[in-house]
Amino acid sequence: xxxxxxxxxxxxxxxxxxxxxxxxxxxxxxxxxxxxxxxxxxxxxxxxxxxxxxxxxxxxxxxxxxxxxxxxxxxxxxxxxxxxxxxxxxxxxxxxxxxxxxxxxxxxxxxxxxxxxxxxxxxxxxxxxxxxxxxxxxxxxxxxxxxxxxxxxxxxxxxxxxxxxxxxxxxxxxxxxxxxxxxxxxxxxxxxxxxxxxxxxxxxxxxxxxxxxxxxxxxxxxxxxxxxxxxxxxxxxxxxxxxxxxxxxxxxxxxxxxxxxxxxxxxxxxxxxxxxxxxxxxxxxxxxxxxxxxxxxxxxxxxxxxxxxxxxxxxxxxxxxxxxxxxxxxxxxxxxxxxxxxxxxxxxxxxxxxxxxxxxxxxxxxxxxxxxxxxxxxxxxxxxxxxxxxxxxxxxxxxxxxxxxxxxxxxxxxxxxxxxxxxxxxxxxxxxxxxxxxxxxxxxxxxxxxxxxxxxxxxxxxxxxxxxxxxxxxxxxxxxxxxxxxxxxxxxxxxxxxxxxxxxxxxxxxxxxxxxxxxxxxxxxxxxxxxxxxxxxxxxxxxxxxxxxxxxxxxxxxxxxxxxxxxxxxxxxxxxxxxxxxxxxxxxxxxxxxxxxxxxxxxxxxxxxxxxxxxxxxxxxxxxxxxxxxxxxxxxxxxxxxxxxxxxxxxxxxxxxxxxxxxxxxxxxxxxxxxxxxxxxxxxxxxxxxxxxxxxxxxxxxxxxxxxxxxxxxxxxxxxxxxxxxxxxxxxxxxxxxxxxxxxxxxxxxxxxxxxxxxxxxxxxxxxxxxxxxxxxxxxxxxxxxxxxxxxxxxxxxxxxxxxxxxxxxxxxxxxxxxxx
Numbered sequence: 158x159x160x161x162x163x164x165x166x167x168x169x170x171x172x173x174x175x176x177x178x179x180x181x182x183x184x185x186x187x188x189x190x191x192x193x194x195x196x197x198x199x200x201x202x203x204x205x206x207x208x209x210x211x212x213x214x215x216x217x218x219x220x221x222x223x224x225x226x227x228x229x230x231x232x233x234x235x236x237x238x239x240x241x242x243x244x245x246x247x248x249x250x251x252x253x254x255x256x257x258x259x260x261x262x263x264x265x266x267x268x269x270x271x272x273x274x275x276x277x278x279x280x281x282x283x284x285x286x287x288x289x290x291x292x293x294x295x296x297x298x299x300x301x302x303x304x305x306x307x308x309x310x311x312x313x314x315x316x317x318x319x320x321x322x323x324x325x326x327x328x329x330x331x332x333x334x335x336x337x338x339x340x341x342x343x344x345x346x347x348x349x350x351x352x353x354x355x356x357x358x359x360x361x362x363x364x365x366x367x368x369x370x371x372x373x374x375x376x377x378x379x380x381x382x383x384x385x386x387x388x389x390x391x392x393x394x395x396x397x398x399x400x401x402x403x404x405x406x407x408x409x410x411x412x413x414x415x416x417x418x419x420x421x422x423x424x425x426x427x428x429x430x431x432x433x434x435x436x437x438x439x440x441x442x443x444x445x446x447x448x449x450x451x452x453x454x455x456x457x458x459x460x461x462x463x464x465x466x467x468x469x470x471x472x473x474x475x476x477x478x479x480x481x482x483x484x485x486x487x488x489x490x491x492x493x494x495x496x497x498x499x500x501x502x503x504x505x506x507x508x509x510x511x512x513x514x515x516x517x518x519x520x521x522x523x524x525x526x527x528x529x530x531x532x533x534x535x536x537x538x539x540x541x542x543x544x545x546x547x548x549x550x551x552x553x554x555x556x557x558x559x560x561x562x563x564x565x566x567x568x569x570x571x572x573x574x575x576x577x578x579x580x581x582x583x584x585x586x587x588x589x590x591x592x593x594x595x596x597x598x599x600x601x602x603x604x605x606x607x608x609x610x611x612x613x614x615x616x617x618x619x620x621x622x623x624x625x626x627x628x629x630x631x632x633x634x635x636x637x638x639x640x641x642x643x644x645x646x647x648x649x650x651x652x653x654x655x656x657x658x659x660x661x662x663x664x665x666x667x668x669x670x671x672x673x674x675x676x677x678x679x680x681x682x683x684x685x686x687x688x689x690x691x692x693x694x695x696x697x698x699x700x701x702x703x704x705x706x707x708x709x710x711x712x713x714x715x716x717x718x719x720x721x722x723x724x725x726x727x728x729x730x731x732x733x734x735x736x737x738x739x740x741x742x743x744x745x746x747x748x749x750x751x752x753x754x755x756x757x758x759x760x761x762x763x764x765x766x767x768x769x770x771x772x773x774x775x776x777x778x779x780x781x782x783x784x785x786x787x788x789x790x791x792x793x794x795x796x797x798x799x800x801x802x803x804x805x806x807x808x809x810x811x812x813x814x815x816x817x818x819x820x821x822x823x824x825x826x827x828x829x830x831x832x833x834x835x836x837x838x839x840x841x842x843x844x845x846x847x848x849x850x851x852x853x854x855x856x857x858x859x860x861x862x863x864x865x866x867x868x869x870x871x872x873x874x875x876x877x878x879x880x881x882x883x884x885x886x887x888x889x890x891x892x893x894x895x896x897x898x899x900x901x902x903x904x905x906x907x908x909x910x911x912x913x914x915x916x917x918x919x920x921x922x923x924x925x926x927x928x929x930x931x932x933x934x935x936x937x938x939x940x941x942x943x944x945x946x947x948x949x950x951x952x953x954x955x956x957x958x959x960x961x962x963x964x965x966x967x968x969x970x971x972x973x974x975x976x977x978x
């Protein structure tokens with residue numbers, strides 16, 4: 158080897174097996190020691206990334222921060238990576254990854270006058286192919302990562318050109334064989350054999366420094382490395398940076414990798430389901446609220462609350478850390494992360510109300526005897542959805558009759574039905590109404606609710622035998638002896654077969670990170686129907702017996718069927734949502750989980766044996782694992798065949814696998830141990846066997862899915878928009894307008910194309926106008942029209958391309974701009 162670039166770093170997880178306070182303390186200690194060595198050892202360069210850690214140093218030890226700034230200026234300390242932190246790189250959406258980069262690079266450019274050219278994610282558990290487009294459009298030319306290990310085995314070298322969905326390319330160094338850190342005092346003795354093994358290479362990159370809990374360089378390691386340099390004069394050994402290494406590479410000699418760098422440690426695609434679900438909820442609320450606030454601000458109905466929104470955004474970015482979102486942390490970190498997510502959700506709840514009140518100005522006051530329901534659509538395209546909203550009647554009804562809610566729009570009654578409100582109040586007062594709403598792009602749509610007295614509350618009838626549902630487009634059979642779906646057809650085509658939506662239970666180890674060989678996981682049981690007596694007790698109804706499969710709602714817009722099931726000490730309520738229009742089958746699961754060393758998987762027996770397992774990923778769609786191993790998606794996964802395409806949208810359960818004969822398995826949760834892995838002999842070493850230890854996801858967990866089957870050419874066009882609408886759902890509120898104030902403009906912004914998405918609508922970072930992030934989710938080029946006020950722009954987007962446009966509200970002009978604008 159002619160030249161070796163030694164990159165000293167200190168991989169420092171802000172949280173993992175410790176809480177953030179300890180992580181902050183270790184950051185100060187590690188940075189302090191690294192600064193000492195930078196000043197004491199001529200030629201030594203320390204590299205570190207993650208803006209969050211530098212912010213802690215700036216806040217808690219300002220003098221050390223100023224030393225680091227001087228060292229950076231002198232070239233003895235290198236800002237590496239430049240992201241806010243090292244996030245998970247497969248489960249956040251593309252906009253969230255963009256914000257990780259944006260907030261990190263903003264910080265480093267402000268505090269140090271520079272941002273890196275090489276992105277770093279050493280320890281993330283897999284990397285979505287969609288990262289390539291984001292990296293290139295964020296100003297990066299190269300990327301360093303360590304997982305998954307089998308990439309190195311397949312390519313037989315560490316360097317490659319990674320090609321993204323849109324054709325973008327970025328240089329990648331894969332350091333799996335050398336990892337990202339070394340043990341204390343062992344840097345030289347581990348590097349020397351590696352040099353011998355790679356002697357035939359022109360140049361090499363070696364990452365060293367004590368890591369995970371920080372540490373970085375030690376005096377012994379630095380002195381040992383100096384001696385090693387003297388023993389190997391044939392190799393130019395340098396204290397260096399990732400950027401310097403990449404400058405030595407000849408792109409023409411590198412292989413091209415055009416696939417995702419996944420799967421890796423696939424247990425993390427399931428572990429800590431509450432974190433995953435709450436992260437998704439915060440992600441969706443952030444971007445939906447941002448759009449509503451921007452729609453109000455662009456019309457000067459309110460000033461945009463930039464500082465508060467950034468606080469919520471930072472809560473999201475922290476929750477995406479690669480030992481939080483993947484679920485590899487300890488219980489106290491899980492609790493703190495959920496608190497942080499809840500903090501972000503509460504900020505956004507308050508800010509959303511500001512947007513709601515601003516956008517409701519100028520609407521007419523409510524008429525006597527009515528209540529007004531306002532529905533806010535943050536998306537620049539028309540939506541037709543079932544909307545739910547709770548409200549109060551004007552007076553409490555103490556009679557034996559029932560005040561039946563009906564919904565009206567522009568003086569015309571529209572299909573609606575009452576639901577069961579959250580309260581168990583015995584007085585007929587609180588109402589829940591479900592109605593089918595057509596919502597214009599970027600609009601506030603008004604509906605009025607009237608109440609008619611009926612003799613009694615409508616009571617749905619549960620038929621004898623199986624429950625058959627047919628709305629003319631969708632046909633469903635629910636087996637009354639199993640509670641499972643035996644048939645789901647769309648326009649006569651079968652997609653699901655007998656026994657679908659079984660919740661199977663499989664053996665699973667205590668390893669936090671992955672399951673091991675997926676084929677060795679024995680099926681140990683399945684949830685079965687409760688008895689009528691057990692169902693009545695479980696559902697807390699004042700009758701001695703209730704059929705375990707029963708109709709809970711049946712009206713003009715939907716039927717709801719509930720199944721009550723059990724497995725050992727665990728229980729589950731499975732709800733089927735059957736709309737009276739369309740082909741979408743909704744699934745709601747309330748699972749009370751009490752098992753240990755087990756994994757629960759929702760199994761769909763599809764009619765699509767041999768179909769391609771696929772799903773949404775960051776800014777793209779990819780084929781997923783077909784061998785039975787869990788793989789990861791974002792908002793949807795599915796099975797695609799020549800004439801059939803079945804998709805399943807999730808609200809945070811982002812793992813799936815395929816089995817024999819067309820099985821699609823959706824893992825819900827697992828009860829592994831916290832923050833541990835298998836030892837060599839499969840024994841939990843260093844664990845007391847005399848006291849209680851917590852396991853993951855015990856207790857109540859909830860999940861939602863939306864399933865549709867259709868012809869592939871139709872499903873591919875619609876699925877990404879459907880998934881976005883379920884995530885960033887229209888917001889409904891019973892609100893009586895004041896009738897005063899400046900009226901907003903409905904339909905101010907629209908995008909004319911059935912697939913193209915608005916990923917973000919936010920103020921530009923420099924304060925000049927607003928930014929629209931527009932994404933083509935299809936593998937073909939598209940043409941779309943973007944309209945704002947009376948102006949329009951014609952856009953051409955390549956396959957899977959994302960474009961960023963700046964909107965000037967003064968003249969409604971749209972100009973294309975950079976991703977991080």
